[in-house]
Amino acid sequence: MLGKLTLDALKHDEIVMFGVFTMVGAGVLAIILLTYFKKWKWLWKEWITSLDPKKIGVMYILVALLMLFKGIFDTGLLRVQQATSVGSSQGILSADHFQQVFSAHGTIMIFFVAMGLMFGLINLVVPLQIGARDVAFPFLNSISFWLFFAGMMLVNISLAIGEFSAAGWLAYPPLSELAYSPGVGVDYWIWSLQIAGIGSLLSGVNFITTILRMRCPGMKLMRMPLFCWSVLGSMTLVVFAFPILTVTLALLALDRTFGMHFFTSTFGGNPMMYVNLIWAWGHPEVYILILPAFGVFSEIVATFSKKRLFGYKYMVYAIIAITILSYLVWLHHFFTMGAGSNVNSFFGIMTMIIAIPTGVKVFNWLFTMYRGRVWFATPMLWFLGFVFTFTIGGVTGVLMAVPPIDFQLHNSLFLVAHFHNMVIGGVVFGYLAALTYWFPKFFGFRLNETLGKYSFWFWIFGFAFAFLPLYALGIMGATRRLNHYDASQGWQQLFIVAAFGVLLIMIGIGFMVLQYIVSIIQRKKNIDNTGDPWDARNLEWSTASPVPFYNFAKTPIVRGRNAWWEMKQSKIRFDAPIEYDKIVLPKNTPFGFYIGMLALFFGFAVIWHILWLVIVCFLAIISLIVIRSNNDDTEYVVPGKVIEKIEKANRFKAQAS
């Protein structure tokens, strides 16, 4: 009846139980609050069933921030373990638990924090920047989000019911095969990524179509804001890379569930093929995350330097070059596999070449600042922090692109420091900057600058303390995923410094939370009535803040790059239309939510081999799709009168301020 699921799956040690109780407690608290304030209907109508990309974007970001707390808590465990587990002391975690924690840390941070923040921002900003009212396929967008949510839930459920993978964030076989990982951990890993990954794939299709087919009149490709260009590059990578992930995970699942022999070490299977396949997805994935962050910085630097971006064309070419080159470097993740010196040389050289377009971008941002009137608001600080950390990461990356050096540093903490330099310094700083920058657009008030700056300084110093020691440790021979070492190595001091760095980052995150709380309480003080608090340059700032649900009362017509800046210069922002036309928008639907929840149960049932539930969920998903496709009544009309009323109120607010 319940497959492999027994009561033993609920037994855990104290640290896991603490995590479980925290999460269950938070869930119960949320339910109590929703019931007490009678907000269930609001939640259902305004959020869960919504097809508005602005609402979906906010939900992505909320989930991602919650997961950031989980991920950083894992980090704390790892670093405390490494700082204390030396010589005769075994530290706080058992070896198996330690492995689960670093696997969960990597999985959560990449798939549910970085990807979540990215898709959230894309949902919020892209339609506005291209002058559209919606994405190309709003219902598909809702499905994507709820699949992402289902994947996230599976990872967290693994904490309470059963166990998580102990095979690292990419689960290399043969370790991840049934013979060496007989528990359900790897299955949790496979199915949470598979479900979330299919959501990402659908989003990729959705946003490419949105950008290529829904731009407003006059918005030629070479007039698009750079954020949209970077998203186009990133989504192209999604569309061509994520099917590889889908297949790779499916093959591993077939090995584990049906006894196939793709990656086993017997019966002719080939584990090295897995490593190739997973990185043929994994390397583009890194660029999927970083490209939109580049786009964010292009927006921020131009806005806060009060100048148009230096070398727009070359920025676009650089994005395209990075998009193409990122498919040609995957082998640098395993130079040590033994592919031969010619193959290694090719991939080493390609890896070094990819630094060129990236360098072009960094210099163009700096040239944009040159002789600009730079306003050092929080987003700009994040940018400067990014230049500092990302350049260190870039230099160490090129260092490891040289195969003989990589043979020394492979799987050492040097590598760990390198990719955290790229992912924290690039991706996380980029998205945190974006949150501060675009927050007033969607909520109508700015975030508290002082607390934001505290958060930034703790992050940047915490980062330096947490990762610079790892470079040294790596060169001294400390490998990654190390849960215990001998006192004679003399590594403990550096590990303690690294743990102190994590503490500083945690304080930075604390200030970020405080920043949100204080800003919400003092929202009247930082209110933005103009819709354009930063005196910015692109179309998203031409609407009111918070953005009305229909985005634009009248489809804008664009005559050049920096459309909104030009409109402000020519003062046409105030010529309101005489008559407002009706607007057609998609109706809310719960089907996306249902499909996501069924996918969650489907994944759970496959993991625990509960056959009947697998069949029920599968048939239910198919029936829902068929029922939905029979429904042709999916849109509603907003009359011009309603829009006129909202627009007039917003304009009154703007003029009064």
Add this chain to the structure above:
Amino acid sequence: MNNEAVALNSAEILEQENTNKTMFGFWLYLMTDCVLFAVLFATYAVLHKNTFGGPGGAEIFNMPYILVETMLLLTSSFTCGLAMLAVHKKQRKALLIALAITFGLGLAFLSMELFEFRHLVVEGNSWTRSAFLSSYFTLVGTHGLHITVGLFWLATLGYQIFKNGLKQHAVKRLGLFSLFWHFLDIIWIFIFTVVYLMGVS
């Protein structure tokens, strides 16, 4: 400038835009499917010699049987094309007949494939036998899974057209379906060549 805006709001153009958008999105989806099959072909290429003492392609493939299977699928693509012609001529009855034949041929193809799989398993050559057989079953089976999805889709579409007539939505979806079906045909031609013809040569 005003004329531009007025033209944009007219319902016909909006509908046309919508269809184009969906078509474009569907093409993108097909490209992702293409990558998916490319990966499966690559895995097959890597593993096809790893028989681990079990049988290779030449010993288990029954070529005349596969040829019949292939012809069934190719013919179904042809009848799918006839169906699209009927859509353009707005002949509902001819359309439904062509769709029914397409469905029948697809079902026959799928049954033959499943029968072949059953035969292999009964003979002791299941997917657990060797890496070669794992990759063979997965590649051909994934195509079969797509055919199954296509048959469900076709049945739903046929029912919608039978019940509601040839509405705009149905025409749009038929266009998408025909793309999907021809795409599966092309994939099968690659399977026929790479797996079967090259397997027995």
